[in-house]
Amino acid sequence: MGVDLGALVDGLGRGERRALARLLTVVEDGAVDQLREVIGALHPRAGRARVLGISGSPGVGKSTLTDAVATRFRAAGRSVAILAVDPSSPFSGGALLGDRIRMQGHHADHGVFIRSMASRGHLGGLSFATPQAVVVLDAAGFDDVIIETVGVGQSEVEIAATADTTLIALAPGMGDGVQAAKAGILEVADVFVINKADASGAGKLESELRGMLELGHATAGADDAPGWWPPILRTVAVRGEGIGEVVDAIDRHTAHLDAGGEGVARRHARVRHLVRELALESTRRTFSRLAAGEDDLLDTLASRVERRELDPYAAADELLVASRAATG
Amino acid sequence: MGVDLGALVDGLGRGERRALARLLTVVEDGAVDQLREVIGALHPRAGRARVLGISGSPGVGKSTLTDAVATRFRAAGRSVAILAVDPSSPFSGGALLGDRIRMQGHHADHGVFIRSMASRGHLGGLSFATPQAVVVLDAAGFDDVIIETVGVGQSEVEIAATADTTLIALAPGMGDGVQAAKAGILEVADVFVINKADASGAGKLESELRGMLELGHATAGADDAPGWWPPILRTVAVRGEGIGEVVDAIDRHTAHLDAGGEGVARRHARVRHLVRELALESTRRTFSRLAAGEDDLLDTLASRVERRELDPYAAADELLVASRAATG
Numbered sequence: 037m038g039v040d041l042g043a044l045v046d047g048l049g050r051g052e053r054r055a056l057a058r059l060l061t062v063v064e065d066g067a068v069d070q071l072r073e074v075i076g077a078l079h080p081r082a083g084r085a086r087v088l089g090i091s092g093s094p095g096v097g098k099s100t101l102t103d104a105v106a107t108r109f110r111a112a113g114r115s116v117a118i119l120a121v122d123p124s125s126p127f128s129g130g131a132l133l134g135d136r137i138r139m140q141g142h143h144a145d146h147g148v149f150i151r152s153m154a155s156r157g158h159l160g161g162l163s164f165a166t167p168q169a170v171v172v173l174d175a176a177g178f179d180d181v182i183i184e185t186v187g188v189g190q191s192e193v194e195i196a197a198t199a200d201t202t203l204i205a206l207a208p209g210m211g212d213g214v215q216a217a218k219a220g221i222l223e224v225a226d227v228f229v230i231n232k233a234d235a236s237g238a239g240k241l242e243s244e245l246r247g248m249l250e251l252g253h254a255t256a257g258a259d260d261a262p263g264w265w266p267p268i269l270r271t272v273a274v275r276g277e278g279i280g281e282v283v284d285a286i287d288r289h290t291a292h293l294d295a296g297g298e299g300v301a302r303r304h305a306r307v308r309h310l311v312r313e314l315a316l317e318s319t320r321r322t323f324s325r326l327a328a329g330e331d332d333l334l335d336t337l338a339s340r341v342e343r344r345e346l347d348p349y350a351a352a353d354e355l356l357v358a359s360r361a362a363t364g
Numbered sequence: 365m366g367v368d369l370g371a372l373v374d375g376l377g378r379g380e381r382r383a384l385a386r387l388l389t390v391v392e393d394g395a396v397d398q399l400r401e402v403i404g405a406l407h408p409r410a411g412r413a414r415v416l417g418i419s420g421s422p423g424v425g426k427s428t429l430t431d432a433v434a435t436r437f438r439a440a441g442r443s444v445a446i447l448a449v450d451p452s453s454p455f456s457g458g459a460l461l462g463d464r465i466r467m468q469g470h471h472a473d474h475g476v477f478i479r480s481m482a483s484r485g486h487l488g489g490l491s492f493a494t495p496q497a498v499v500v501l502d503a504a505g506f507d508d509v510i511i512e513t514v515g516v517g518q519s520e521v522e523i524a525a526t527a528d529t530t531l532i533a534l535a536p537g538m539g540d541g542v543q544a545a546k547a548g549i550l551e552v553a554d555v556f557v558i559n560k561a562d563a564s565g566a567g568k569l570e571s572e573l574r575g576m577l578e579l580g581h582a583t584a585g586a587d588d589a590p591g592w593w594p595p596i597l598r599t600v601a602v603r604g605e606g607i608g609e610v611v612d613a614i615d616r617h618t619a620h621l622d623a624g625g626e627g628v629a630r631r632h633a634r635v636r637h638l639v640r641e642l643a644l645e646s647t648r649r650t651f652s653r654l655a656a657g658e659d660d661l662l663d664t665l666a667s668r669v670e671r672r673e674l675d676p677y678a679a680a681d682e683l684l685v686a687s688r689a690a691t692g
């Protein structure tokens with residue numbers, strides 16, 4: 037792409053927004069050599085930001101809630117980056133327009149930065165790109181990085197694993213209680229927020245959720261991290277109601293993490309996860325190289341599997357042997 | 365586990381349901397050596413089933429639609445297996461109860477088999493386990509294997525990639541039109557079904573969807589497979605309305621695949637995908653071995669990354685080198 041990465045990294049150090057935006061594009065487009073260079077240069081500068089995950093199904097009012105929380109962080113003098121991640125979207129064009137509309141809500145406040153990421157172009161998906169985008173935002177010096185993710189499912193839980201504190205937003209009347217239980221988000225949530233709490237069914241949702249949490253607690257082993265019981269808060273984000281309590285809960289959770297050593301453990305687990313994902317991604321790329329061009333090895337192997345000469349596992353073994361030869 | 369896999373494979377050949385259920389448990393629990401043995405034994409017998417994917421958001425009436433379609437297949441003398449896959453659920457206990465309730469709807473018809481799979485215990489996720497469960501059901505001799513998947517997102521699209529024909533179910537009033545566009549399901553759908561078509565908003569959803577399809581068609585390149593335009597059908601599955609038309613569309617799509625060579629190409633792509641996923645899964649397992657026990661390599665690498673001695677990419681390279689040494 038002819039991008040001068042060194043100049044962008046320098047620009048980031050000087051607080052240039054344009055450099056930040058272009059570095060995030062490098063992360064999003066996933067040109068691997070550039071990505072390596074960017075992360076190699078920025079990693080020494082990262083590690084200070086607090087990372088907050090805000091997740092929930094479409095329609096629970098996640099963006100409004102995120103913006104309201106960000107506004108409070110700003111009022112406390114903290115700079116905020118919002119990374120809006122949509123695992124269900126292969127597009128980012130529309131999302132960029134949305135970014136501009138949302139930025140207007142923050143009155144061109146230089147202390148708030150909003151960026152959307154879609155799954156376009158990622159071999160490893162957003163669970164691969166998100167932690168790297170967080171490194172860029174962290175190195176850019178933001179005090180708080182908020183990862184806002186759409187949807188309920190595996191990818192959402194994976195992305196939430198990048199956060200220090202994970203907030204799950206729900207809303208009455210969406211079958212969210214059941215969804216929460218199914219998606220395994222009960223285990224990852226540090227704070228629950230029932231948004232649109234003025235709608236009917238908020239009480240029912242809260243008691244449903246509380247029941248599931250107690251059930252989960254009763255069946256959980258003794259090796260669970262003690263001392264933090266995820267609060268269930270109610271908000272009406274469009275009117276700013278309850279947001280102070282949400283920010284208090286986030287701050288209390290930060291203090292809890294700092295006090296008990298759990299924060300250190302979480303960050304360590306996150307780095308482990310990242311290193312592993314990068315190694316897997318590298319393996320995927322090796323496979324892709326072997327599966328390209330005239331001598332497409334995967335094509336040959338698949339044909340042999342279809343002729344029942346090989347079973348799929350034996351074919352996978354051959355792919356691995358070739359892959360080791362190609363990189364060893 | 366002390367399971368006699370050879371006996372189970374023989375039992376499957378004799379049409380024993382108990383053997384089938386236990387082989388699917390082997391696939392679901394992901395004990396790899398057993399899985400290899402099972403697939404190695406069953407692969408030569410598979411390859412005859414027609415595989416249908418039925419996907420859609422929670423609440424669109426997917427299970428009812430699936431059961432109604434299965435009943436029609438049965439009426440045409442075809443045996444049917446339904447694999448209900450929920451990428452958002454780490455549990456399968458509740459799902460098993462659900463299976464029993466659904467089986468009752470088929471009056472203990474021996475020609476219908478229903479099984480739920482959740483994401484519990486899969487290193488590689490359901491996109492890894494699903495194609496292998498399909499091999500088992502295919503080898504068991506079912507004419508039609510229906511993969512019913514919950515949710516809208518990447519994993520759903522991956523799972524749909526296992527099918528010959530992919531049916532996307534929507535319902536009015538759920539913001540599904542927009543969701544469909546975002547999730548990239550427009551490209552994977554061979555048949556659209558608007559269920560609950562007696563509810564208000566069905567017409568609006570249909571025209572929205574049609575508009576998006578036309579837009580997608582207009583912007584698509586000339587390399588698109590010609591000749592198949594995904595029909596948009598309306599059903600009220602709880603009353604059995606419109607199901608005949610759905611089955612007709614599925615049969616027409618099967619004929620289209622057979623006639624144009626596209627079916628062969630799809631199956632080839634599926635085998636490629638499976639071989640690649642198995643090789644990746646094997647790599648993940650090697651990483652897990654290196655990250656276990658006292659000499660946890662990932663732990664060491666993560667600590668060095670946290671001390672900023674290594675950047676994450678350099679750490680991933682070290683993991684790959686160790687992994688090659690461990691398996692080469």
